[in-house]
Amino acid sequence: MSGDDSKFGSAQPSLAELRRSTDEQLMLQLNNGVNDALAVLFERYQHLVFSIALKIVRDRGEAEDLTQNVFLEIYRSVAQFDPAKGTLKVWLLQFAYHRAFNRKKHLNARKFYDQESTEDIERFSQGVTSGKYAPAELQRLLHQGLASLSRSQKRVIELASYDGLSMKEIADKTGNSLSNVRHHYYRGLLKLRSFVTRPMNSSGMLGNDD
Numbered sequence: 001m002s003g004d005d006s007k008f009g010s011a012q013p014s015l016a017e018l019r020r021s022t023d024e025q026l027m028l029q030l031n032n033g034v035n036d037a038l039a040v041l042f043e044r045y046q047h048l049v050f051s052i053a054l055k056i057v058r059d060r061g062e063a064e065d066l067t068q069n070v071f072l073e074i075y076r077s078v079a080q081f082d083p084a085k086g087t088l089k090v091w092l093l094q095f096a097y098h099r100a101f102n103r104k105k106h107l108n109a110r111k112f113y114d115q116e117s118t119e120d121i122e123r124f125s126q127g128v129t130s131g132k133y134a135p136a137e138l139q140r141l142l143h144q145g146l147a148s149l150s151r152s153q154k155r156v157i158e159l160a161s162y163d164g165l166s167m168k169e170i171a172d173k174t175g176n177s178l179s180n181v182r183h184h185y186y187r188g189l190l191k192l193r194s195f196v197t198r199p200m201n202s203s204g205m206l207g208n209d210d
Helices: 015-019 023-031 036-057 060-076 088-109 120-124 135-147 151-161 167-174 178-196
Strands: none
Touching (some): 036 060, 135 178
């Protein structure tokens, strides 16, 4: 990578000096071991990278992780940057799009986007089942349905619906991986919906779906 670092002389540039630098000068400094240059680049472009990542992966936590990873890739690949082939912004965007689409492909393979919203249990009392049961009856069915779930499924759904925790917060609280938490939540909701929407028999009781 070519460039002119005479602006800074032999001394390490201050953060204020780096913030006044061009992108090309920052990449040159980063290549020379001035790690603060990466912090300035992060300040300058983090919102742009995050917005691209969020638009593609559609999950804030995933987008935040992707943003960090993109700048880590920039740090690792700084020697490959050639300003003669394009601006840093274009190079950075190429990293962002490539990493984001790869991550989305991975998340699709893991059924990440098949997960239900944490508002789904509330919809049981507002959707098609609301005209079928009185509120007290629906509440009783929901309690019965929760009792039919596995311990892990019940805990995740209760933490999400009653305590209002996000999937990541539940993972942190339970020590489970985020993918396992999402799996328990998704499977639990499917079982709960199946329980609540079972047809009633002629006596007005829920039929047995075994």
